[in-house]
Amino acid sequence: MAVFTPLDEAEVDAWLSRFDLGTRTDLQGIASGIENTNYFLTTTRGQFVLTLFERLQPEQLPFYLGLMHHLAAHGVPVPDPMPDRARQTLHTLKGKPAALVTRLKGRSQLQPQAVHCAQVGHWLARMHLAARDYGGTLPNLRGLAWQRRIIPEILPYLTGDQRALISAELAHQTAVAESATYASLPRSAVHADLFRDNVLFEGETLSGIFDFYFAGVDTWLFDLAVALNDWCIHLETGAFDAPRRDALLQAYQAVRPLTEVEHSLLPDALRAAALRFWTSRLADYHLPRDAHLLTPHDPAHFERVLRQRLMPD
Ligand SMILES: Nc1ncnc2c1ncn2[C@@H]1O[C@H](COP(=O)(O)OP(=O)(O)OP(=O)(O)O)[C@@H](O)[C@H]1O
Ligand SMILES: N[C@@H](CCO)C(=O)O
Numbered sequence: 053m054a055v056f057t058p059l060d061e062a063e064v065d066a067w068l069s070r071f072d073l074g075t076r077t078d079l080q081g082i083a084s085g086i087e088n089t090n091y092f093l094t095t096t097r098g099q100f101v102l103t104l105f106e107r108l109q110p111e112q113l114p115f116y117l118g119l120m121h122h123l124a125a126h127g128v129p130v131p132d133p134m135p136d137r138a139r140q141t142l143h144t145l146k147g148k149p150a151a152l153v154t155r156l157k158g159r160s161q162l163q164p165q166a167v168h169c170a171q172v173g174h175w176l177a178r179m180h181l182a183a184r185d186y187g188g189t190l191p192n193l194r195g196l197a198w199q200r201r202i203i204p205e206i207l208p209y210l211t212g213d214q215r216a217l218i219s220a221e222l223a224h225q226t227a228v229a230e231s232a233t234y235a236s237l238p239r240s241a242v243h244a245d246l247f248r249d250n251v252l253f254e255g256e257t258l259s260g261i262f263d264f265y266f267a268g269v270d271t272w273l274f275d276l277a278v279a280l281n282d283w284c285i286h287l288e289t290g291a292f293d294a295p296r297r298d299a300l301l302q303a304y305q306a307v308r309p310l311t312e313v314e315h316s317l318l319p320d321a322l323r324a325a326a327l328r329f330w331t332s333r334l335a336d337y338h339l340p341r342d343a344h345l346l347t348p349h350d351p352a353h354f355e356r357v358l359r360q361r362l363m364p365d
Contacts, residue, residue, distance in 0.1 A: 054085035070136040099155035104148045115190040126182035156260030158252030166299035171258035173303030180272045183240040192268030209338040242275035247282040277321035290357035330354035
């Protein structure tokens, strides 16, 4: 369930009157999602999503909302945060930070085919190019610095084999991140969590990308690796499905060809992306921050993905 903070119609109406968005015609709690309280809010002027941020710090939110607006203004189909009459997009409702964003059309495609992966590759590259001149500077808060802090806390919960794997991978990624080639990788604000459940399709056409609340400045290659590791694998084994992987990569490169350095570092980036989500899932599982909010995803899945990425092709 994802209505952690129930809202009644009168309090939503009072809040909505700050905007030039007409009056409420419908309000429905959204059942999915595990981080925030979300409602679909329909007014006489359009369809929106009202989000109450249950966990995120208000200081981080201007970066996410600013990025969404920047991308929307560049023609990327992402939720556009609505300003109130005082031109603010970050609001407060029931004492929590809140935003009202445009509702995107479409449905998720949890069993993607190559045609869907090609759409994801195309829009990921468009997003990267559009984000180049976004001025926000929030780092990826689940990047290597966070992993180096949290992995020692997780180690006691792991088997000897898992401890060896995660420690060796962390050491490898630290060495990669300190290399001169890594420093030359193109980067900007990126989504950093472009999984199947954060994209909508109308038929075979991508109609929306949402959930920017893990976005941060990181390499474009890392963002690409996150998407490849989710959209283009067999979920049971973590192995790549070659037609889907090739479709995503080709469509990405039709918009923005990878540099030579990016080609050479892609295998490391795929490992880095697997390590990132194995680590966060282990942390959510063993060190829950807000146990009542989080339904942890299965950490073993990303352990399998990492082991697959370590095998020769
Ligand atoms: N702007 C939007 N337009 C259309 N649908 C949306 C939009 N934002 C959210 N949704 C719908 O609401 C659901 C819940 O949103 P979301 O996945 O972002 O939840 P969350 O709790 O904020 O994050 P998490 O994915 O981390 O659990 C999505 O699966 C999607 O169906
Ligand atoms: N995509 C993340 C959850 C955070 O949105 C995961 O699958 O672990």
